[in-house]
Amino acid sequence: MRGKEKIIEIKHLTKYFDVGNGKVLKAVDDVSFDIFKGETLGLVGESGCGKSTAGRTIIQLYQATSGQVIYDGEDISQKKSAKESKKLKKKMQMIYQDPYSSLNPRMTVHESIAEGINNHEEQLSQREIESRVYGLLESVGLTKKHANRYPHEFSGGQQQRIGIARALAVEPEFIIADEPIAALDVSIQAQIVNLMQDLQLEKNLTYLFIAHDLSMVKYISDRIMVMYLGSMIELAASEILYDEPLHPYTQALLSAIPIPDPRMERTRERIILKGDVPSPINPPSGCRFRTRCPKAMQVCSEAVPRWQEVSENHFVACHLYDLEYISLVVD
Amino acid sequence: MSSLKQEVEDDLFVRAPLEEKVLEDFAEEPVTFWNEAWRRLKKNRGSLLGLITIIFLSLMALFGPVISNHSFDDQDLALSNLPPKIEGLGWLGFDGRDVNGKDQYEAREVTSNFWFGTDEFGRDLWTRVWKATQISLFIAIVAAVLDLIIGVVYGGISGFFGGRVDGFLQRIIEVLIGIPNLIVIILFILILEPGITSIILAMVITGWVGMARVVRGQILQLKGQEYVLAARTLGTSNVKIIWKHLLPNVMGAIIITLMFTIPTAIFFEAFLSFIGLGLQPPLASLGVLIEDGYKSMRFFSFKLLFPAIVISAVMISFNLLGDGLRDALDPKMRK
Numbered sequence: 001m002r003g004k005e006k007i008i009e010i011k012h013l014t015k016y017f018d019v020g021n022g023k024v025l026k027a028v029d030d031v032s033f034d035i036f037k038g039e040t041l042g043l044v045g046e047s048g049c050g051k052s053t054a055g056r057t058i059i060q061l062y063q064a065t066s067g068q069v070i071y072d073g074e075d076i077s078q079k080k081s082a083k084e085s086k087k088l089k090k091k092m093q094m095i096y097q098d099p100y101s102s103l104n105p106r107m108t109v110h111e112s113i114a115e116g117i118n119n120h121e122e123q124l125s126q127r128e129i130e131s132r133v134y135g136l137l138e139s140v141g142l143t144k145k146h147a148n149r150y151p152h153e154f155s156g157g158q159q160q161r162i163g164i165a166r167a168l169a170v171e172p173e174f175i176i177a178d179e180p181i182a183a184l185d186v187s188i189q190a191q192i193v194n195l196m197q198d199l200q201l202e203k204n205l206t207y208l209f210i211a212h213d214l215s216m217v218k219y220i221s222d223r224i225m226v227m228y229l230g231s232m233i234e235l236a237a238s239e240i241l242y243d244e245p246l247h248p249y250t251q252a253l254l255s256a257i258p259i260p261d262p263r264m265e266r267t268r269e270r271i272i273l274k275g276d277v278p279s280p281i282n283p284p285s286g287c288r289f290r291t292r293c294p295k296a297m298q299v300c301s302e303a304v305p306r307w308q309e310v311s312e313n314h315f316v317a318c319h320l321y322d323l324e325y326i327s328l329v330v331d
Numbered sequence: 332m333s334s335l336k337q338e339v340e341d342d343l344f345v346r347a348p349l350e351e352k353v354l355e356d357f358a359e360e361p362v363t364f365w366n367e368a369w370r371r372l373k374k375n376r377g378s379l380l381g382l383i384t385i386i387f388l389s390l391m392a393l394f395g396p397v398i399s400n401h402s403f404d405d406q407d408l409a410l411s412n413l414p415p416k417i418e419g420l421g422w423l424g425f426d427g428r429d430v431n432g433k434d435q436y437e438a439r440e441v442t443s444n445f446w447f448g449t450d451e452f453g454r455d456l457w458t459r460v461w462k463a464t465q466i467s468l469f470i471a472i473v474a475a476v477l478d479l480i481i482g483v484v485y486g487g488i489s490g491f492f493g494g495r496v497d498g499f500l501q502r503i504i505e506v507l508i509g510i511p512n513l514i515v516i517i518l519f520i521l522i523l524e525p526g527i528t529s530i531i532l533a534m535v536i537t538g539w540v541g542m543a544r545v546v547r548g549q550i551l552q553l554k555g556q557e558y559v560l561a562a563r564t565l566g567t568s569n570v571k572i573i574w575k576h577l578l579p580n581v582m583g584a585i586i587i588t589l590m591f592t593i594p595t596a597i598f599f600e601a602f603l604s605f606i607g608l609g610l611q612p613p614l615a616s617l618g619v620l621i622e623d624g625y626k627s628m629r630f631f632s633f634k635l636l637f638p639a640i641v642i643s644a645v646m647i648s649f650n651l652l653g654d655g656l657r658d659a660l661d662p663k664m665r666k
Contacts, residue, residue, distance in 0.1 A: 061564065086566045089566040093564060096560070097557070101557050102558055104579075108361070115562065115575075119568075120566060150361060150364070194346055
C-alpha cells in the first residue's frame with residue numbers, strides 16, 4: 001500500500017573507510033535505489049554486507065564518500081547549515097539495534113524521549129512536553145508510570161519500544177530501522193514488528209527496515225533489496241523475491257530459511273555456499289559473489305554485472321540475466 | 332516452496348497481542364545509577380571498612396588537635412621525648428614508661444598526659460600527628476582535584492575530537508610519561524622552595540596524565556555508543572552531548588581514578604619529606620613526622636609508630652574504597 005511518490009532517492013551512494021596502509025574498506029559501493037512514500041523497504045544481507053553502514057550514511061551519521069541522498073527533492077548529502085540540518089533531522093529518524101545501549105543509562109525514560117522535543121521545540125512548557133511524552137509512551141504500549149524509570153529497569157522489548165517512542169517524538173516522516181529486532185526474543189519480535197506496522201498506518205511513516213531475518217523481513221516489507229559485500233544484487237516486491245529469486249545469492253539465502261514442517265525440512269535440498277565471505281578491503285574482481293557462486297562463469301571475474309530490470313519492477317545484478325551477454329555467448 | 336505456503340493459511344493466524352499495558356507495579360523507587368552503586372558498595376565489607384576509616388581519620392584530623400590542650404609547635408625542652416601515656420590504657424602500652432621500663436612522667440614530675448608522647452622539643456605528638464594528617468590530606472586532595480580538572484579537560488578534548496587533535500595531544504602525553512615522575516618532582520622542588528604550594532604543583536605537573544588517559548579512553552568508547560548516535564540524529568548539540576551523555580557516564584571512571592590518585596599523592600609527599608625535600612619545620616606532614624621518628628626509632632619507637640600507622644591506614648583505606656567503587660560502578664556487573 002504505497003503511492004508512487006518518492007520520499008527518498010539514493011544515487012550512487014558510496015562509503016569507504018580508510019583502514020591505514022593505504023587500504024580502503026569499501027563498505028558501501030555505488031548503491032542506488034528509491035523509496036516510495038508510505039512503503040516499507042526491507043534491506044537484507046549477511047553481517048558485514050554494508051547494510052547498517054548504508055543506513056547510517058543515509059541518515060548522515062557518516063559522511064558519504066560520494067553519491068547523493070535526495071530527500072523530498074533536496075540533496076541532503078551536501079554540507080548544510082546548522083539550521084537546515086536540524087530541520088532535516090526532524091524528518092528522518094533511526095531505531096537502533098541494541099535496545100539497551102541505545103538508551104543513556106543515566107537518563108530517565110522521560111528525559112530520553114523528551115530530548116528530541118527539547119531540541120526542536122524549545123518553546124514548549126514542561127507540562128506540554130510531559131503530556132507529549134506520556135502520549136508517546138501510550139502509543140508504544142507503555143504507561144506514564146514508566147516515565148521516570150531508568151533503562152536498566154526494563155526488558156529488551158520495552159527498551160526497544162522506548163527507542164521507538166524517542167524516534168517518534170520529533171514527528172518524522174521516514175524512519176530507518178537498523179536491525180531493530182535482532183536482539184529480541186522471537187515472541188517479542190512479533191510484538192515490535194506489529195507495533196511498527198500499526199504506527200506506520202497511524203502516522204503515515206515510511207520505513208527502511210534493515211535486517212537479516214528473512215522471514216520477518218518478508219512479513220513487514222513491501223519490497224526487499226538484497227546486498228552483498230557493499231553492492232546491491234537484487235530488488236523486488238516481497239512476494240516475488242520469495243517466489244522467484246533470480247540471483248544465486250538470494251536463492252541460497254532463501255533456501256537457508258527453515259521450513260516449519262519437519263518432514264519437508266529433513267528431505268529438502270539446501271543450497272549451501274562454499275567458502276567464506278571475502279574481505280571488503282579487497283573484494284573479488286568483477287562480480288563480488290563469484291568466489292562462492294555455484295553458477296559462476298568466465299565473464300563473472302572480468303566484468304561487474306550491471307543493474308538491470310529483468311521483469312517488471314524486479315531488478316538484479318547478475319550476468320546470468322544480462323541479455324547482452326547472453327546474446328553474445330549464444331552467438 | 333510456494334505449494335507449501337498454501338497448506339498453512341494466513342487467516343489461521345491472529346495478531347499477537349501486546350502485553351498488558353499496566354504491568355506489575357515496579358517494586359521500589361526508581362533505581363538511579365548512584366543508588367545502585369551505593370547498594371553494591373555497602374555489600375563490600377572491605378570498601379565499607381575503608382570508607383569508615385577515612386571518615387574517622389578525617390574527623391580526627393579536624394578535631395584531634397582541638398581536643399588536647401596543646402598546640403603543635405609549643406616547645407618545652409623539659410618535656411622532651413616523653414613516652415605516650417593515656418589514663419586507663421596503661422595495659423596497652425600507654426603507661427609513660429620508656430624503653431628501659433622507667434616511668435618518665437614520675438621521674439620528671441610531669442602532671443599532664445601526652446597521649447602520643449612528645450618529640451625531642453617537647454611538642455605534643457598527638458596534636459602534631461593530627462595536624463600533620465590535616466596537611467597531608469589537604470595536599471593530596473588538592474593535588475588530586477587539580478589532576479582531575481586538567482585531566483578531564485585534556486582527555487575530554489582528545490577523546491571527543493579524535494583524529495589529528497587526539498594524535499597530537501597523545502604524543503605530548505607520551506613524551507611526558509617518558510620522563511620519570513620522581514625526577515620532575517624533585518627538580519620542581521629544587522627550583523621552587525619546598526612548601527605546600529610547590530609540592531602540590533610538582534605532583535600535579537606529572538599526575539594529571541593518568542586521569543587524562545582514563546577520560547580519553549572512556550570517551551572514545553562512549554562516542555560510538557548508540558545513544559550518542561541517537562542524540563546526534565535527534566539534533567542534540569555537541570555541548571549538550573558532552574554534558575548530558577558523555578560526562579555522566581564517565582563520572583564513574585573519574586571517581587575511581589580519583590580514589591587511587593589520593594594515596595599516590597600522599598605517598599609522594601611523604602617520600603619527598605622523607606628525603607628532606609618536603610615541608611620545613613615547624614610545619615609537619617606525616618612524612619616529616621615519620622622522618623623524625625625514623626631517626627630515633629630504637630629508643631623512642633612511638634615517634635615513628637603513630638604517624639606510620641596513620642599514613643598506612645589512610646593509604647589502605649583509599650585503596651580499599653577505590654577497589655570497592657570500581658566494582659560498584661562497573662555497569663557490566665549488574666545482577
